[in-house]
Amino acid sequence: MDKFKPSWRELPIAAIITEPGNIAESKTGEWRTGLKPVIDQEKCKQCYICWAHCPDASIVLKDDGVVEIDYYHCKGCGLCSRICPYKAIEMVEEVVEYG
Numbered sequence: 001m002d003k004f005k006p007s008w009r010e011l012p013i014a015a016i017i018t019e020p021g022n023i024a025e026s027k028t029g030e031w032r033t034g035l036k037p038v039i040d041q042e043k044c045k046q047c048y049i050c051w052a053h054c055p056d057a058s059i060v061l062k063d064d065g066v067v068e069i070d071y072y073h074c075k076g077c078g079l080c081s082r083i084c085p086y087k088a089i090e091m092v093e094e095v096v097e098y099g
Ligand code: SF4
Pocket: 039, 043, 044, 045, 046, 047, 048, 049, 050, 051, 067, 083, 084, 085, 086, 087, 088, 089
């Protein structure tokens, strides 16, 4: 019986290191499990605790001091939502499309 054995050449870009620092090119946001963080800018006090703690550096600090989620890289771990002292980040369901 033939078993599918992918070679390293068939692995997605996110799974291999082609050169130092190439993780920025990897669309790790596609790994989210169906929940994404959404910031309520009305509640946000711009304390930047979420920005300092995101394990994927997926919270972006804009020039005007507003924080945004980088959905291209956010994996949806939910840490920012748990850690925000002002409950300004809610994890919401998102429709995941494959293919
Ligand atoms: S932790 Fe909460 S209040 Fe602080 S910057 Fe992030 S979203 Fe805003």
